[in-house]
Amino acid sequence: MEPEQPSPDTAHDSLHEEPHLPPPTLWPVGFAIGIVVVLVGLIINPVLISSIGGAIAIVFAFLWARDATTELRGEAIVVEPERRELKEAGEGRTAPPADQQGVALPRVAETAVTRSRFLEGATLGLGGVIGGLITVPVAGFALLPSFLGQKQHKVDMGPVSDYAPGQWYVATFIVDPAEGEVSKRAAFLRNNGNGPNGEPSFTIISNRCTHLGCPTQPNGPSGQQFTGVATVKERTANGPLQLLPVIPAGYGCPCHGSQFDVEGNRTAGPAVRALDRYEFEIDHGRLVLLSTYSVSKVVGTGAAAKIYKYKETGPGEHVDGPEDWLYPLQPPHH
Amino acid sequence: MALRRPPTKAELRRQQIEELVLYPLDWLEERSGLVGGVRYFLFRNVPSDINWMQTLGSAALTAFLVQAITGVILAMYYVPSAATDPHTGQPVAYESILHITDNLTMGWLVRGMHRWGASVFIILMFLHMGRVFLFGAYKYPRELNWVIGVLILVMGMMEGFTGYLLPWDQTAYWATVVGINLNGTAPFLGPWLAQFLRGGQEISGATLTRFYSLHMLVIPGAIFALIGLHLYLVIRLGVTSPPWSKEAAGMEEVDADSNGAGRVGLTQPVPRSAGGRD
Numbered sequence: 001m002e003p004e005q006p007s008p009d010t011a012h013d014s015l016h017e018e019p020h021l022p023p024p025t026l027w028p029v030g031f032a033i034g035i036v037v038v039l040v041g042l043i044i045n046p047v048l049i050s051s052i053g054g055a056i057a058i059v060f061a062f063l064w065a066r067d068a069t070t071e072l073r074g075e076a077i078v079v080e081p082e083r084r085e086l087k088e089a090g091e092g093r094t095a096p097p098a099d100q101q102g103v104a105l106p107r108v109a110e111t112a113v114t115r116s117r118f119l120e121g122a123t124l125g126l127g128g129v130i131g132g133l134i135t136v137p138v139a140g141f142a143l144l145p146s147f148l149g150q151k152q153h154k155v156d157m158g159p160v161s162d163y164a165p166g167q168w169y170v171a172t173f174i175v176d177p178a179e180g181e182v183s184k185r186a187a188f189l190r191n192n193g194n195g196p197n198g199e200p201s202f203t204i205i206s207n208r209c210t211h212l213g214c215p216t217q218p219n220g221p222s223g224q225q226f227t228g229v230a231t232v233k234e235r236t237a238n239g240p241l242q243l244l245p246v247i248p249a250g251y252g253c254p255c256h257g258s259q260f261d262v263e264g265n266r267t268a269g270p271a272v273r274a275l276d277r278y279e280f281e282i283d284h285g286r287l288v289l290l291s292t293y294s295v296s297k298v299v300g301t302g303a304a305a306k307i308y309k310y311k312e313t314g315p316g317e318h319v320d321g322p323e324d325w326l327y328p329l330q331p332p333h334h
Numbered sequence: 335m336a337l338r339r340p341p342t343k344a345e346l347r348r349q350q351i352e353e354l355v356l357y358p359l360d361w362l363e364e365r366s367g368l369v370g371g372v373r374y375f376l377f378r379n380v381p382s383d384i385n386w387m388q389t390l391g392s393a394a395l396t397a398f399l400v401q402a403i404t405g406v407i408l409a410m411y412y413v414p415s416a417a418t419d420p421h422t423g424q425p426v427a428y429e430s431i432l433h434i435t436d437n438l439t440m441g442w443l444v445r446g447m448h449r450w451g452a453s454v455f456i457i458l459m460f461l462h463m464g465r466v467f468l469f470g471a472y473k474y475p476r477e478l479n480w481v482i483g484v485l486i487l488v489m490g491m492m493e494g495f496t497g498y499l500l501p502w503d504q505t506a507y508w509a510t511v512v513g514i515n516l517n518g519t520a521p522f523l524g525p526w527l528a529q530f531l532r533g534g535q536e537i538s539g540a541t542l543t544r545f546y547s548l549h550m551l552v553i554p555g556a557i558f559a560l561i562g563l564h565l566y567l568v569i570r571l572g573v574t575s576p577p578w579s580k581e582a583a584g585m586e587e588v589d590a591d592s593n594g595a596g597r598v599g600l601t602q603p604v605p606r607s608a609g610g611r612d
Contacts, residue, residue, distance in 0.1 A: 146530045179538050181425070182416050182507075213515040214508060255512065314528055316519035326521035331529040 025067050030060035147331050153183075155289035156236040158243075160200065160282060163191035167229055168246050168262070170207075170218060173289075174239035187278060187289070188218060188251065188264075189243075192303040201303035204278040205264045206292055207251070211271040213315040214255035218248035251275065263298040263305060272318050274298055277307070291333070296320045374569070381575040387465045388573065394458035395561065401455055401493075402558075404448040405550060411438060414546035416502065416539030427502035427542060452494055459487050471574035479567040482560055489557045496549035502542060510545075511537060 034057025041049030153175050163169065168190045175183040185206070192201035207216045222244050224230050229245035250267065251260040258269030265274045274297050279290035296308040296319050310319040312333050318324045341349070363369035411434050415426035422429065434441040463483065466472050472480040499510040514537070518528030533540035 143530060146533050147526075150535055175536075176538075179416075180418050182538055183536065212512040212519075214512060255508075314518040314525050315515045317525065327525060328522065329526075331526050333535060 025064065027060050027064035027067055031057055031064055034058070034060055150332060152291050153238075156238050156241075157189075157280075157287040157289055158232070158234055158236050158241055159286050160191070161285075162232050162234075162243060163189070163202075163287070164229055164245075165191045165193045167191065167227070168218070168248055169232075169243040170222065170246050172242045172244075173236075177237075177239050180239075186215060188246075188248065190302075195303040200282050202280055202287065203263070203302065203305070204280055204289065205251075206276040206278060208276060208315060209253040209255065209258055209271055210266070210273045210275060210294075210315050211253060211256055211258050211269065214253050216251040216253045216258070216260065216275065218246045219250050219252050219259075220246060220248045222246035263301055264295060265297050272316060272323070273320075276312065294319045375565075378569065378572070380573045381579055383576055383579050384573060385469075385576050387469070388576075390458060390462040390465050391568075394455065394462050397451060397455040397458050398490075398557065398561070400447060400451050402554060404444050404451065405554070407444055408434065408448055409550055411441070412500065412546075414500065414543050416542050425502050427500065431501045431503075452497060456487075456490055456494060459483075459490055463487065469574055469577055476567070476571055476574070479564060479571070482564045482567070486557060486560045486564065489553050489560065493549060493553050493557070496545040496553065499542060499545045500549065507537070510541070 034053050034055075037053025037056060038050050039053075041051075041053050155173055155175055157171065157173065168188060170186060171189045172184060172186045174180065175185050185208075187207060188203075188205040190203045192203055195201040208214075209216050221227070224245065227245040227247055231245060232241075232243035234241055248262050250262055251264070252258070253269065253271070256270050258271035259267045260271070260275055261267050263274075264277070266272075274295040276292045276294050278292050281288050281290060292312050294310040294313050296310060298308070299306045308320070311330065313319055313327065313330060317327050359369050411430060413426050413430040417426050418424065419426050419429055431445075434445050436442070466480065466483070495510075495513055498513075499506045514528050514531050517531065518524045520527065529535065531541070531544075532538075533544050
């Protein structure tokens with residue numbers, strides 16, 4: 001501090017005895033409340049409430065104006081300057097007078113919650129509460145919608161009569177009409193005729209590679225020219241559906257070369273398990289696809305096949321064996 | 335000894351111009367300290383035998399700034415929507431990319447700068463990393479700056495991954511399918527990470543919008559913050575001398591035999607009392 005400038009303590013008498021004008025007053029607050037009541041009254045009851053508000057505003061405006069013009073009207077103002085007791089050393093934390101600079105500040109007991117300590121704690125605590133109030137909904141909004149409320153989409157695949165028994169088709173369809181083209185999927189599909197108990201049987205293999213999710217392709221000729229079966233194109237409740245007849249020797253993935261046999265068992269390449277399959281139901285003579293499930297392997301074929309079924313998992317994840325232990329928790333699936 | 339003679343007209347004018355230039359700077363400095371801050375940032379001592387390789391960091395920074403600026407402009411025209419345009423049957427996002435490239439004046443150029451500049455940024459970061467490694471500039475006391483640099487590299491790669499989806503064509507789609515599933519095979523939390531990145535079980539329009547948000551808001555913000563820290567540490571710790579240097583920044587040269595090893599400085603710390611940089 002510059003030596004010429006008076007320290008606050010020595011200047012106390014000269015500077016702070018003179019009150020600053022106008023003195024602090026509460027009248028403007030009352031005036032503001034009056035205005036608010038007027039505005040609220042305009043909505044609720046213009047006659048009664050607005051009149052009350054107007055009265056409040058006028059009264060407080062008068063008091064405010066009277067207060068602010070005290071000096072102009074030459075009335076004496078009595079404002080008591082604020083003073084504080086200088087406590088004994090050890091009791092308070094008042095700074096020593098300027099003429100005693102160099103004297104150690106009085107010690108404060110270690111356990112005492114000082115003003116600065118209190119403010120520090122209050123700032124951190126309040127900041128933490130406010131930060132939490134903001135972070136929790138934002139983080140929840142960022143994370144939870146990906147996991148909660150996942151809907152299962154039923155896919156209308158047209159009448160069962162579209163599917164010639166024993167014939168493989170590459171079926172392309174829209175899973176979610178609301179999403180449109182981006183939810184277009186393909187499946188390898190065969191009508192197995194009726195099962196041992198007379199129930200309808202379909203083999204419906206997802207074309208999603210179990211390595212990293214690329215679309216596998218059937219190895220073999222397709223179309224009417226080679227299969228003698230016409231391609232079916234129709235519009236179902238889900239949108240356009242195409243059934244391309246095919247004679248697959250197996251399926252192959254163009255990305256990293258995984259190979260699968262016709263039942264979807266992995267025969268070569270980096271894929272970790274057999275191809276996924278779709279659940280299905282027959283609803284009023286129409287084939288309906290439900291959710292998918294994972295398969296480790298399939299023994300046998302057609303309606304008599306024994307399928308080692310697991311809960312749906314992502315591509316590249318083992319469903320059996322020790323590697324399965326790496327994925328103990330799966331995110332919620334429809 | 336200069337003669338005391340009255341200043342000539344030219345000298346007076348020069349003095350006036352100097353005052354005119356300095357006045358606003360003084361005004362700013364007095365109120366903000368910014369002029370001093372800029373001087374602290376830019377006018378530093380560096381070793382006199384500094385090497386061209388040591389400009390790779392600023393080159394990478396420039397590449398990032400190019401990405402930031404071109405990206406901001408592209409965001410004015412790009413539409414992150416997976417919806418299908420009923421008139422053309424093509425996705426809106428892909429159409430906006432075509433529009434930028436084919437129709438808008440110099441759109442091809444700015445998109446090209448952003449597209450190729452992305453690779454330039456990554457390559458320069460790797461070259462800069464190699465320089466730091468070979469110069470031993472990651473050693474005490476600069477270990478923390480190496481760690482921050484690695485984080486910037488990771489963030490840069492995440493920019494590449496999220497930006498690749500935005501054209502919303504077949505390449506973008508399938509690269510992202512594979513990329514997300516690759517993350518999904520990470521043990522334990524992998525499937526959760528994959529589902530978070532997809533914004534659900536399957537890639538959809540929600541994936542595109544969240545990748546767009548990550549690509550242009552979240553990750554660039556993080557990179558800006560990390561670059562700030564990175565530069566702060568560079569300025570605080572000074573620029574490393576090349577490995578063959580006989581001196582360190584801001585230090586006098588010492589004789590080959592005075593210290594046993596031939597040089598002092600941050601590449602080979604000596605006690606501060608023995609003349610280390612303070």
